[in-house]
Amino acid sequence: MTALQEKLFKLITRKRFRKWALPEDATLRIKKALEVCTTLQKPLNFVFEFGGYKLWRLPSAPYPDLAETYMLRHYADYLEPIADLYDPGVHLYFASDDCVVERMNNIKPEAMEIYAKAFQRCLEEIKPDLPDNLNMSYIRLGQLYDSKELLEKELKLTFAFNMNKFRTWSEEKKERMRKRALLNFCPSGPLAASDLSGISEEELQKRLIQGAVYHDAFEDCSKRRDFVLAEDKILLFCTPIPQAVAIGTTKASVTKFWTGVGVCENGLHKVLSPLAWQQRQKENQ
Secondary structure, X not given: OOHHHHHHHHHHOOOOOOOOOOOHHHHHHHHHHHHHHHHHOOOEEEEEEEOOOOOOOOOOOOOOOHHHHHHHHHHHHHHHHHHXXXXXXXXXXXXXXXXXXXXXXXXXXXXXXXXXXXXXXXXXXXXXXXXXXXXXXXXXXXXXXXXXXXXXXXXXXXXXXXHHHHOOOOHHHHHHHHHHHHHHOOOOOOOEOOOOOOOXXXXXXXXXXXXXXXXXXXXXXXXXXHHHOOOOEEEEEOOOOOOXXXXXXXXXXXXXXXXXXXXXXXXXXXXXXXXXHHHHHHHOX
């Protein structure tokens, strides 16, 4: 690595922001991206891939709340020293998986449209406070395909492949997946794509399994992989995932911003889980 690449690597992985140890696959990805970008004198590209919706059980849904605002400030603080050191700058892409959220969580498409536009307004609001060479943008990964038909054709194949993989999972892993899927599943109400409040337990379990498999199926789609996992991309996330630097959501939080509520407590910006938010509400009554 060159002297510049070494300095950039140290900034990207600095412990002041990392909430977990840096995995080896993330180290390799960062070094490769630094080699590619600095050689071509192009901006360093960071990607944060996420759901692209606001959890239906939260008070602001389908709109962002202070969780998104605080998160953006946190990530700006993280990236600004990197942009200061590297003249070509930095570009952070918030990459949305919203094209499969209806199938995963029974959230109506209009809710994702509202969230996408509102998130983009959040980006516009923070832009004047950023250095000229630090950009943040929102990309809806499903729109990388020239048509919905092309996306659906590939998704059908990757869904079948991942459904076969699901059948090989242990019962313990399947149960963890079902519980996680249930937390995000919207059975009815104004944000539901369909009223599923009366479905049987068997049908509910089927929907939860299919939703979880659709998540993995979209991750295997070629256009999504070509963008997110390109060799010039550095991955960021709030918690540990493969190949990513885990820097939390705010200085004091690791809860996902799209499934959490932003609050300011004792001068600290926090993102609370739905359960923690409900407990705060009870305490304040």
